[in-house]
Amino acid sequence: METRKLGQQGLEVSALGLGCMGMSDFYGSRDEAESIATINRALDLGVTFLDTADMYGVGANEELVGRVVRERREWIVVATKFGNVRGSDGSFKGINGRPDYVRSACDASLKRTGLDVIDLYYQHRVDPDVPIEETVGAMADLVRAGKVKYLGLSEAAPATIRRAHAVHPITALQTEYSLWSRDVEDQILPTVRELGIGFVPYSPLGRGFLTGQFKTPDDLDAGDTRRNHPRFQGAAFQKNLDLVAAIGTMAADKGCTPAQLALAWVLRQGEDIVPIPGTKRRKYLEDNLGALDVELSDADLARIDDILPPGAAQGTRYPDASMASIDA
Template identity: 55%
Template sequence: MKKRQLGKQGPMVSALGLGCMAMSEFYGSSDDAVSRTVILSALKQGLTMLDTADTYGAGHNEELIGKVLKDWTGEVFLATKFGIVRRPGEYARTICGRPEYVKQACDASLRRLGRETIDLYYAHRIDDTVPIEDTVGAMAELVHTGKVRYIGLSEPAAATLRRAHAVYPITAVQSEYSLWTRDIESQVIPAMRELGVALVPYSPLGRGALTGKLDRQQISQSGDLRPLLPRFSEKNLPANLVRTGVLFDMAAAKGVSPAQLALAWILARGDDIVPIPGTRRLDYLNENLGAVDIILSTEETHILDQAFAPGTIAGERYTPEGMAGLNR
């Protein structure tokens, strides 16, 4: 597995990480035994970064990873998050970045993970009722006490990132980024590169829309979040899927899968980018790992850039409630 440095002052991690959210909720039912197999297989193949959050399955995701890591003695870089507060089984949320909550959430995550230190701790969303300086100040204290090694922000605006970085070095920004979602290219990515901050894209495969395997009937099953999202509505999804034809045709011509090509496009955007495609299937994991060896020509990159130009995908990424704390 190829490696990349996570930020100007950060550690070396695998060029791809593994997003673990779907192993607990939002994409239909899951099986802990299968998830365990996928996580261990990823680690054995050199994928070192696992990504979770305290809100995924109301702590279940962190507990799952904690149990898996009891049997793992090799390298691992564990990232988790705080700040989205939900009742178990409900989508409704509040955003909390209060200093006292930051510390409470960290202690709770450490207990569930069964670890003494979190490698990378993110503010999951930006609480606009609390100065970012206060939130990051509390996160910095966690570093000083040895409970956290590096800190990050998820979905910040460029100005917020600069203010946060002035308090304590931000190692990584986690934001949705893919051919389907390119909002951060105009302001956030330039700010990150100015400050030496890495980008960790989540949903790099457009929540399955860029894989060629999206089953609209299957995602309508109970527990799958996607039908609630504007981009996956009956109005927007058909037109959005038409745009993926360019990706699928190029993938066929190169002899790779659409998912591999979509990930290769992101990896080619810069060595400071470490995508975290999520999956709970072993075959999809192995497919995704193959993306690190794909090289795109300048012409191929240009074709994809034009076909998925920013603003061409119809619909917001989340419901109005889900947009809370984004780009703040």
């Protein structure tokens, strides 16, 4: 497995990670046995980077990941997040970046995962009511206490990233990035590269849309939250489907799947980028890892830009309420 470095503090992980969110929340039905088998298969194939968060399944996802990795701990990098607060019934309670909450959230994540230390600890969303210096200061205390190794931010704006990095080195920024979500190219990527911060794209397959497996919104389970996303609704769905069909044609020409082409494109954007495609099934995991064998020429990249230039996707990437929580 190819490895890549995140940040300048010594963190090195597999070139592709595994996003575990959908195993416990948001994307329809769950199958714990298959999820565990998928994580184990990922580890068998050389994936060393697993991504979870305390909000996924209201803690259930951290427990799931912890049960698997405790038996194979030495070389596995576990990233988790705090800040999005949910009630026991799953209701969203807001964003919390207060220092006391940072400390208690970390202790809770350590307990749920059963780990002695969290390898990479992200602030999931920036709390607009708490100065980032205070939040990151508390996170830095966790590093000094030996509870966390490296710090990260998620969906943070350039100015926020700079202020945070001045308090304690930030190792990674996690933000959505894919063929149909390219706004980070304008300011985010230049900022993290200037500061020596690694970049971890989540939803690099456009929440599965770029795989070509969805033909109508009804292909999503009734409880799948993607049904509420603008890009999966109405006229936007069809327009986006037309874009994905063109990607599918190019993938066929390249002898790969649409998912592999989309992931290969993200990987080609820089050696400081480590995508974390999420899946809860082994067959999709194995397909995703095949992206590491897809080579894209400059001509291929130009063709992709013609098909899906920045801003081509129809609809915002989240519903309005979720878009409001992004530190733009």
